[in-house]
Amino acid sequence: MPRFFSAPTAFAALLSLAACSPESDDPNTAIPDVDVPELSLSTLQDVTRQLSSDEFEGRSPGTAGEEKTVALLIEKFKEAGLQPGNNGSWTQDVPLVEITAVNPTPLTFSGGAAPMTLQYGADYVAGSYRVQPSISVKDSDVVFVGYGINAPEKGWNDYAGIDVKGKTVVILVNDPDWQTPEAQGEFNGRAMTYYGRWTYKYEEAARQGAAAALIVHDTEPAAYGWNVVESSWTGTQYLADSTNGGADQTAANGWIQLEKAKQLFAGAGKDFDALREAAKKKGFKAVPLSGVKASFGFDNRIAKKMSRNVIGVLPGAKRPDEYVLYTAHWDHLGRCTPVDGDDICNGAVDNATGTAALVTLAQAFKAAGAPDRSLVFLAVTAEESGLLGSKFYADNPVFPLGQTVAGVNMDALNPVGPTRDIVVVGRGKSQLDAYLEKAALTDERTVVDEPTPEKGFYYRSDHFSFAKRGVPMIYFESGEDLVDGGVEAGKKAAEDYVEKRYHAPGDEFEAITNWDGMMADLRLYYAVGRMLAMTSAWPNWNEGDEFRAARDKSRSAS
Incomplete structure (x- = not known):
């Protein structure tokens, strides 16, 4: 998912020349000076154009679009001078289940003062993680479980004292303290934790035995509008293949519109706004919507597919068994909700640009000569379906994670022009910040904190799969302080993209009118x-970070 940030407060980048190594006697191992060569704009444009053409049908995994994408990337990696990255193969198989909800019924709520019927797409969306031909939720009791969080280490359990087995739970998006101005508090205040992500909420609902989980969509804490939910959830979904076929999951997961949720609660004699406020406080007790029953269903069109990650490697000149990653996801949504008759979500910015950047950087590194350590260029599948390709690699690494120094993730490059600022998603988490700060200072750009950490961008792209396994990953993008127009113009351009093109057929190559910002950012990525x-040096997560223990464990075992 692309991130475009405003930076209301800019400050001078701090230049740190140290990156501590757990194996080095010298705690002040210098970050080396590097020269950035001329990077190929034509390569970036040509690969982006091809990947986002209608011929590639939106690059959905398991389709003809994937076949074309994988073939193109192998061709381009070869031309760039890389070697096959998986023991002589260019690809890593990623077993997926393709599942498409068809013939959906309306979602009905009966038993309240005003029975309701919600239409699929317009009012609600739902899908299933169970690999079975049909899904039916019939007369299921409805329970409001606040933010749906069970965090023993925080003494917080929204499911305490209630049995939701077989019931439909209604859940709020984000964390309880997402509106806190500072990034501190029970759940890091405005900085979202994993407890705020929809993926976690469905996982916890399944652990609690719920039949269905419905998240109330609210644009600000979700960080995207209903149009994004609809386009992302009403087409084919992909799941990681599992031995039990998802039998331990809820029958259905989905979203409902905020206004429909308010009407539902009112019909049950409840004040939605008052309960939403109460759910922010520790000790909140789940509230059954007494007498209200939920019913809906759909059929599942199921196919098991083998998708692929594409891996190229440039062996290091001195320490080839130490690896630095570049990651980007090649997939997009494929066929999606039509707009003006166009049903191909081409994904030019998201993420044909990031994938094309892999090729562009590989080309530049080869021409400049191999560095001391090996470089791995990893184009992963199924990011749009829940980071499935990167998760599979992190669970089944070709190159040992304990020997993987760090990584740089690229997800949707800046299509609106060069900016004075660079935003780090999750700044302050690791020693990698110092590397970016040095690079940015050389380019006279300012590194700033993420201005909207409440939106949980840290958990929305492929770097997260590796971070969970302990590999330090850095993820940064342009801010919105445009060189030509400043913050106001940058914010307007970013909003225009999100509203009109993000996860929609309008994200096409022809809509990219300015490549200067991408090229400026590519210099920093390089x-x-x-x-x-x-x-x-072996940069690590900072002391106290949630991923530090995993890193220390993997390094001690290597």
């Missing part, structure tokens, strides 16, 4: 990767 591949 510089950070080159620094990491030339230093002898």
